[in-house]
Amino acid sequence: MKFITEDDLRDSYKKEPFTEYVIEPGTRITPGARQFLADRGINMFDDDVSWKSKSTEKEKQASPDSERKKELCDKRLLCRIKSMEAMFLAAVEDLLDRDVLLAQKLIALKKCFADIKLVMDGKNVSDQLICQNCTVINQDNFSESLDDCFEITEFHIQLGKGKELIGLHRLRCALREMELDFIEFFENWDGENTQREEVIGKVNQIINTLSQLICMAAGGEKCQRNC
Template identity: 45%
Template sequence: MKFITEEDLRDLYKKQPFTDYDLKEGERLTPGARQFLVDRGVDMYDRNDPMAVLDAQKKEKAKAAQAAKTESSSGCRNGKKLCSRMKALHSLFLLTARDLLDTDLCLSQQLTGLSRQFAALGSVSEGKCEAVGLVCNACTGMNGENFSQCIGDCFEITEFHMQMPKGREMLLLDRLRSELECFSLDAQELIADEKLCQTLEARLNEIINTISQMICGAMGGKECQRKA
């Protein structure tokens, strides 16, 4: 039988403060050592005491249950947040389409179609993605190989574009595109299923890239504005 003294514990604590102490089989604490642990609020696990073993097992089960509850609660919050973000974005789709309706019926109708595609992604909050991929209308900067990827904006929207005949339309579309890009980044933190997240990202990139083409179209000209 080995007795652990207060001095032994002081030396250990001086080297590295600890919050729990595991008393191994064949070891006993002196009264002073036990008081040392009590004074510092150190949890003690005595393998020689059946009641202590049982108590430790109960604590472990309680910790596991709390961890599972926290994980479940976090998953529920993430699901609600994801759903709310998608509802807000869908409203922005419709609001933008409504604003475009007064100036460009073709753009408005095209955006309404994209809003339906985005709405089809709503099932991701239920752990699935039922939306089919969009068809790529290839141009010099975009094709079937990169259409589902994050390829960035074709060009930067500045105050110069604001003064163009289709400046308002370009700004409205750019705002929507930026919100979609932010949502795509947020979704990576809100969705635990990596495969589902990748599928959602691909569908979002297709919508974002289509909006980029719409902005290019509003810019005018027949050449793609994407910088090499």
């Protein structure tokens, strides 16, 4: 399976602008590439469906509807990714005058999350999030979906780091929702499983790192799981 990225389409468009694009057999376009076509109003067709004779009018109408659904799904996911990045920036801005060190850690997590778009476009990412082993989280389960160590309640608002705790928890909750979005996106994915595993794994790594930051904000160096 060959992936056509946004950069591939951009280079082709610079050489010779086009108004239609045919997805050739054995290829798949990435979400970024699909958005590139949509932004320029370029019609997209499947080579073995839209450019061949069809037996019925129903078949002629099915392909555009299907492609439109995929286009909307990809666009929604990209919008959710941008919203998540904005949440990270808002959290960082809120922390700058209270905890610069924690703000810097969130900036690093935001950059790691931004790398997910590169992975989905079939690009290699050199920077990897490093696992800091604790009582629960270690290198073996760092990329897995783990339960929260403890429930955040109104009690935690009263702590000295209450505002930081709520901010971190809000990011973690939003990322758990995003994980479901990615899982849904990859349900019809016909590309490499390694790409799917890398994306989901990165999301879980960020979530688990946030869980560790929440534990530290709630009780210092002591693990707060089941406390």
